[in-house]
Each structure stands twice: as C-alpha cells, then as structure tokens.
Amino acid sequence: MQSFDHFLDLAERPLGTWPGALVVAAIAVAVAVGVHRIGARILTRIARPYPLMSVVLRYIDTPALVLLIFLGLGFVIFEAPDTLPLIGVLRDVETVALIGALTFLAARSAGAVGEAIVQAHPLDTDDNLNARRIHTQARVLARSVMVVIVIIGFGAALMAFPSVRQIGASLLASAGVAGLVAGIAARPVLGNLIAGLQIALSQPIRLDDVVVIQGEWGRVEEITGTYVSIRIWDQRRLIVPLQWFIENPFTNWTRNSSQIIGTVFLYVDYRMPIAPLREELERILAHAPEWDGRVQVLQVTDATDRALQLRALVSSFDSALNWDLRCRVREGLVNFVQAAYPQYLPRARADLSTDKDRHVDFAPPLERAGPEPASANTANTPADPVASRGEPGGPDARAHAAASTAPAPGKRG
Template identity: 80%
Template sequence: MISFDEFLRIAEAPLHTWPGALGVAALGVAFALGAHRVGARILVRVARPYPLMSVVLRYINKPALVLLVILAIGFVLFEAPDTLPFAAVLRDVATVALIGALTFLAVRSVGAVCEAIVQSHPLDTENNLHARRIHTQARVLARSVMVVIVIIGFGGALMTFPSVRQIGASLLASAGVAGLVAGIAARPVLGNLIAGLQIALSQPIRLDDVVVIQGEWGRIEEITGTYVSIRIWDQRRLIVPLQWFIENPFTNWTRNSSQIIGTVFFYVDYRMPLAPLREELQRILEHAPEWDGRVQVLQVTDATERSMQLRVLVSSFDSGLNWDLRCRVREGLLNFAQATYPHYLPRTRADLSTEKEHVDFAPPLDRTGAPRGASPVPPAHVSSTANTPADPVASRGERSGPEPGAHTVASTAPSAPTAPQER
C-alpha cells in the first residue's frame, strides 16, 4: 500500500519541469471551472425564490470564477520546487493576482449588497421620499467602501515586493514630512471622500432631488465618489464636486417632500375686477390634473403707476407637474382677460403731438392766474407742454416754484372776476 509521503512525492514529480507544471495547472484550472459551474447552478436554484440573493449571486459570479482560477494556478506555483526556473517571480505575480482577485470580489460584493438594497426600495411609488433616502445612503456608502477596499488592495499588492517594504520603512523615519506631503497631495481625494460620507449620513441631497444650483434647475441623477451629476431640464448635465455641496449653499425643492407651491405673476389695469378672475382660477384648477387641491390663491401683491400686479399661488405634487400647472393657469387667465375684459389689460399711453398742437384728456393747468374758461396766451419763452402730475419734468418744476415769466403775465393780465375755488 502506498503511503501518504510516497503519494505526495509522486504528485510533485511533474512539477519539477515546466511541461509537467503546465499540465498540472491545466488540470487545476479545469477543476476550478467545473467546481464553479456546479456550485453556481446549485446556488442559483437555492436563491431562485429570493430575488435579492439572486442579485448578489449575479454580481459575484465572474469575480468568484477569476478567484478560483487564480487559486488553482497559485497552488501549482507554490507547490513547485525552487529549482524550477522563474518559479519565484511567478509566485510574486500570483500573489499580486490573488490580492487583485480578492479586491475585485470584495468590490463586487459591496456593489451587490448596494444593488439588492436599491431594488428592494423602488422609486416608482407615490411617495418615494424614504426610497430616495435609502438609495442615496446605499450608493454613496457603497462607493466609499469600494474606494477604501481598492486602496487597501493596492497597498497590499505593493507590500508584496521587498523593495517597496524597504521604502516604507525608510519613510517611517520622516513620517512627519511624508504625512504632510501626502495630506496636501491627497486633499482633494480625501475631501471628496469625507464629503461623500457626510452626504450619505446627513443627506442634504438625495437621488432624484430637485435642486437649484447657481441658477440652474435640475434633478440629482448620480452621486459618485467624487462628483454629483445633475440632469438639467434641457437635458444638459451639470457636474459638481461632492465637496461643493458641503461648503456652499444651494436650494433643494424636495428636501422633506416633493410637494411644492408655484407662483404666476401678471399685470392688469386698476379697473379689472378680481372676483371674476378668482372664479376663473377655480374653474381652471378644478379641470387641471396637475393640481393637488391644497393651495389656490389670487392676490394683488403690488401696484405701480401703470398697473397692478396679481400673484397666483397653486400647488402640485412635484415640481414638474407644478411647472405645467403654472403654464396652464397663466394661459387660462390671460385668455379669460382677453376675451372678457380686453380693455382692462395694461396699456402704455404716449403723447405724440407736436409743439404747435396739443392733444390731452384734460386741459393744462393754469399758471398765469387767469380766470377759468379764459384763454391766456403764454409768453414766447414759456413752453406749451401740459403741466400735469403725470409729467415728471413739470412736477419737478413745481417743486422749485413757478417761472418768473408767469408772474409777469399774471400782473399785466386784465382784471376779471375771480372764480370760486373748488374744494
């Protein structure tokens, strides 16, 4: 009967030459592929009733296959004797490859857990505030963990080389300077990493949030480990670093709820009655599918020298519907005013008369002191422009007193009975 030591000696005999080692490595790879195929089928059948587990298995399928193949090849290389040419170099390569495969598997596992959490909280619900919160936390934390795993894997792969370990030992002697230089060099990366963790925990923004940044209106489309992609309403993309959201103010329309109140401004004449406008607003909103029934207000918010400003407040379930509702209300009220009260819309009046003729709705003010109804002839140096309160130049002239020529004309005018003063 063959002892265990003799069995090991017989099994290690092909490893003393490269053809034998390659044959054993091929057998090991075939065994790894077969084991992966059988194990994947078994696990898929077990996880079929559980959709989240199926997502995890789909994500780690290829990393697990790569890891099994590298383990099979590495086992052959580590069992080969040192007398085999290039065996030591290939062992180092296999070690680095093994660390890379483990890092790949860990990163995909984190991504699988994140995707499973995201799929268990769909966004296509009526009130998706909680789902958006979960999506943001899962994706940002997952990316942060992935960055840490990649850094650890890269450091572990470098530490397999003796020269790198010697450099690290020499750097420890000047740890203060090295730490300062590394901190300054890695400040943007570390700043974005810390900002990502802050966003994941405090959540000033979430996926699908409606934000206004530097005058641009859009939705949070993606939150990566370094930047945030914002989909603007005209299908452009605004790329903002993560750290910007921590250091600068911005507007979030869906921080606590997607419900929003919109405003519609328009101007009408002072004679426009408000009651018919309010009735028309109510009729428009009752037939508007975008209105959620919460807010319906029409108020006079300003009064200028030409017209009065009306503000309409309407509410909707989200900002997209509110934009459509505002356009609907604006068009409806303007159509109503044009059809019912066209003469009460704002108008601009201009005096196009020449110096020789004057057309006005009211007679000019009498500066000469002549009796009412008389037709005084102003002197040549006195302008014939109407002196009414609507004339800003004339109004400024009244503040400084009448012109001297007016007193002269008044003193030489023939005496006439004085008209009674109007109260």
C-alpha cells in the first residue's frame, strides 16, 4: 500500500509547469462547483420547512460558490513550487481574492439575517407599528454590520502586502496626527454610521413613518447606511443624511400610532345656524369609509370681522385615509351650505360707487325762483332729496341738476 506522501508527490508533479498547473486548477474549480451544487441541494431540502433558513441560503448561494472556487484555486497556487514563474504575484492576488470572498460571504450573511427577520414580520397588517419597528432595526443594524465587515475586509486585504504593513507601522508611530487627520476625513462616514446605530436603537423614525421635514410631507421609504429616502406625496424623493435626524427637529405623525386627527376649516356668515351643520357632519361621517369612529367635533373657533370660522375634527386610521376624509367632509359641508343656506355664505361688502354717484344722507332744499307751492301735499319728485332718502342708489344726480337749472314757473326763455 502506497503512503500518503507518495500520493502528494504524484499530485504535485503536474504543478511544476504552467500547462499542468492549469489542468489541475480546472479540475479544482470543477470539484468546487460540484461540491457547491451537491451541498446546496442538500441544504435546500433540509431548510424547506424553515422559511427564514431558506432566505439565508438564497442570499449566500453565490458568495459560497465564489469562496469555494477561490479555495480550490488557492490549493493549486499555494502547492505550486516556488520556481514556477509569477507564482509569487499569483499568491498575493489569491490572498486578496480569498479575503474578498470571505468578506463578500460575511456581508451577504448579515444582509440575509436582516432580510429573514424582515420577511418574518410583514407590513400588510392593520396595526403594523411593531413590524415597522422591527424592519427599521433589522435593516439599519444589518447595513451597519455590513459596513463594518467591509471595512475590516478592506483593512485585512491591505495588510496582506508587506509594504502596506510597513506604512501602517510608520503611521502608528505618529498616531496622534494620523488619528486627527483620519477622524476629520472620516467624520461624515463615521457620523452617519453612528447616527444609523442611534436610529436603529432609539428609533425616532421607522420605515413607512409619515414625517414632515422642512415643510415637506412624505413617508420614510428607505433607510440606508448613509441617508434616508423620503417619498413625497407627489412622488418626489427627499434624500436626508442620517445625521440630520439626530441633530434637527422634525415632525413624525406615526411615532406611537398611525391613527391621526385631521382638521377641516369652514367660513360662514354670522347668521348661519350651527346645529344643522353638526347634523350634516354626523351624516357625512356615518357614510365615510375613511372614518374610524373616534373623533367627530364641529366648533366655532374664531369670529373675524367678516365671518365665523368653523373647525371640524375628524379621525382616521392613518394619514392617507385622513387626507381623503378631510376632502370628503369639506366638500360635503360646502355642498350642504350651498344647497340649504346659500344666503349665509361669507360675503364681502364694499362701496364701489364713484364720487359723483356717492349716496348723500342730507342735501339742502332746492332754490326755486317763484312762489312756494300752496299745498303741503305736493307730490315729491325724484329731484327732491326727501324722496330719495332711503333709496338704495341715492338721489339721481342728473335729475337734481336739471331741476336746479330749470326756469321758474311763469318765466319763459
């Protein structure tokens, strides 16, 4: 029986030349692919009853294949004799490739765990507050861990080269200056990373939260490792750095619950009765699918010099439904006032007459050349200012002027 050392000696003989090394490398790659396929099928059958494990296996399928291939190539490269041309360069490249494959697999594993947790808590439920909390924590923490893994992998790849290690040692000798420069240069990255961890733990915002940021209303669509994407109501996207949420105040409409109370303002005349409007509001809400039955209030909140200000408070399960409900209530109340009490709609009163047409409360009696009428019951004429008092349009200025210039009775031109 031949010894194991004799078998290794036979396996190493083809590696002395490049053609033999390439043949052995191809065989190693084929073996790695075969092992991956067989292992993937076995693990898939085992994980079939477990949805979370299936998600993890689906995420790490490609990184595992890449790692197995580089492991097979690494076996060939590191077993090749040192006399083979360019073998030293290939070993350095293989070391970096192995570190990159391991980093890829570790990062995808962290993302797979986060995605498995997310899929285990769907958002399509009536009360998804707890699910949104878990989604935010899982996604932010998974991305933070992925960033740390990539940084560690990048550092490990650099340390694989002796020249880089010497540079690192010289930098450590001046750690104070280097640390200060690195801290200033990496402040945005580190600040967003720390802010992401703070958001994941304290959760001032969560996925699908309704927020108002600098006057823009929208929903939290995505939380990455560096920024938050806010979907504005008109389908724009507001991109906000993570650190901004830690340093600035903002409005969160769904911090503790998605339920919300909306306001509807209406302006009517002072003579408008309020009781019919309250009855109409009750009727509108009874037929509104957006109303959750919690709040129904109509109050006079202000009285200006022109009209009364009425405020209706209505509640809904979330802000999107409340917007539709507010529009429905506003339209219904306006239609009711237009149909039942059109005379009580707000009116603006203004005097638009010119100076010569302006109403005169008092005018002196006309000077007439001639004897006064004998009878006190003489009928008033339009030129008589007494007759024109109380007329909406005031006295007729043209008749007044004609009567002033008319000849006295008994005199002829």
